[in-house]
Amino acid sequence: MKRRELITGIGTAAAAGILSAPAIAQQQPELNWRIVSVAPKTQALFYNACVTFSKMVADLTDGKFKIQVFGPGEIVPALAIFDAVQNQTIEMGYTASYFSIGREPTFALGSSLPFGPNARLQHAWFRAGGLDLLNEFYKKQDTIMFPGGNTGAQMFGWFRKELKSKESLQGLKMRVGGLGGTILSRLGVVPQQLPTGDTYAALERGTIDAVEVTGPFDDERFGFQKVAPFYYYPSFSEGNVELGFFISLSKWNGLPKQYQSAIRAACSFAADEALAGYDGEQTEPLRRLLANGTQLRQVPSDITDAARVEALALYDELSAKSEDFKKIYTHYRDFTANAYQWWQVAEYGYDSMMLKSLRR
């Protein structure tokens, strides 16, 4: 019995050490965690942000807290990352929460909602209470999320035929997911769910008529330009898409405070790098695409107008079905409408002036 008590005693002391780490800093634990990124290595800006995150956590903890990065499919499939964090198959995942909207529409709000804010205003919303609201929701899923990087505004997608008006959407088979897909389905589109890797072949064969991925930096590598001449902007459905770092809540709660701070700061560092990457790396591929015959087109305004009407109706329906959605969406919608009032003055005014100046 004495020996067992001693062992139990050691166990308790170790557990206490984790909970009150600052008092015994020299005893910080060696940890080996795993994170799965929804972005494969070929989607380099997001994948590299995940690597940057991991490296920063190691640097901040003198190499004691190691988080190994895996690509989609290496431990769990891309679309199962959130579930795998929730059930603790993996400690962390780097993904867009809107892949889980089949379970609950509230998942859309952590990454992107059609007609939402732009990327800077998304972060302003996080700070203004949005992130706390999201984490109240994620807490019910035994997870916690930290913002992890944004594509900025995406393209609406690649189309084999020109979009002349909303009539052009009737029966159009488009690879598009999320609530954007739901909205488009109400305008006559037949949304298709396809893994990114199968998309090019489907578009080439004509099994689908259109495809949405992100923007020139990622899209060019898939080769869509060879089989679809029209490249449309803007994307009403993805004005910003934020990836999140998701952590199992019990794993998070078990971390020393110092390691929690390391995660928090490293997420922010990686997020800045990803958005700055997208913002800086899109022009060159876009220019190459245009030089090789891609035709850049603006989405006809009757499509956007009709989509807006459907989006607002959809959000009313979802709010009636889900208290979580209603609570967070209402906050998000009001913040966005409010923040754009300032945005249109100095920020949009500045961009308008710069674009005019640079065209001379």
Next chain:
Amino acid sequence: MKRRELITGIGTAAAAGILSAPAIAQQQPELNWRIVSVAPKTQALFYNACVTFSKMVADLTDGKFKIQVFGPGEIVPALAIFDAVQNQTIEMGYTASYFSIGREPTFALGSSLPFGPNARLQHAWFRAGGLDLLNEFYKKQDTIMFPGGNTGAQMFGWFRKELKSKESLQGLKMRVGGLGGTILSRLGVVPQQLPTGDTYAALERGTIDAVEVTGPFDDERFGFQKVAPFYYYPSFSEGNVELGFFISLSKWNGLPKQYQSAIRAACSFAADEALAGYDGEQTEPLRRLLANGTQLRQVPSDITDAARVEALALYDELSAKSEDFKKIYTHYRDFTANAYQWWQVAEYGYDSMMLKSLRR
């Protein structure tokens, strides 16, 4: 002698410990540093970003690396912060480097240059080589800089009389600094250098005719709206203003790698908070100002056009005088022109669509 050798030996071991910290992590030093913020407590978003930075560094180092925050004037005056870092009176400063353009025009490029990129593209430029170029320059000043937060696009300023055309600028006494002031002086303005605290009284008495500070969140507190009815946008000279965390280079080089990482990550964390704060906090004060009679006006385009011509001429002159300016400015200018080509498609397209949608 033996005793001296022993002491010398200990000293060397301690120094080696700092240089190769990861091997003896338990020996991380207790440090007490001081940082002076150019923003006083009343300029809450920037001041608080400095506090957030300090707190995060402490959290990341288990309380061992303490950086105490001081306001302007508490140790050194606001405009002497960079010099005080350089001569090691203080270990760190949080300031806009353009306050030092009197020494060398290159200092403008680290914070803001008229007709530069917006805040996101400024960060994209940092990532694309801009920060390395700046730090090559700062290295010559025995300092290193990390981006620390941005106001986003500022307002052009408060005016007692309406600006009808560039003729309205003739003889106008305006509190405006930096290269924006130089450009305006070539259009007939008489730039005035005044500490922020003296500005309201000067405007009230009519000693000056106009004043530029930042935007509604900061400006409302000064009360300019009581004595100048016209509030102009956009500011061609401050499309983004980045504050930097500046560190004495020898102090930086003496830090354990783990502490360097803590500073790097904490700067990024604080920077995101500051920009998200400005983006989210400007609408309410703007609305109050407008409800109380402030008249929002767009800068006449002939003023902006003439300022652009003068700005390009000025940058040519500065490039001829300073190799550093020429090298960094050329990179910055080309990056900005390039990145705005992508920006005008998806991002500006998205904002245009959202602003139209929200007006209904």
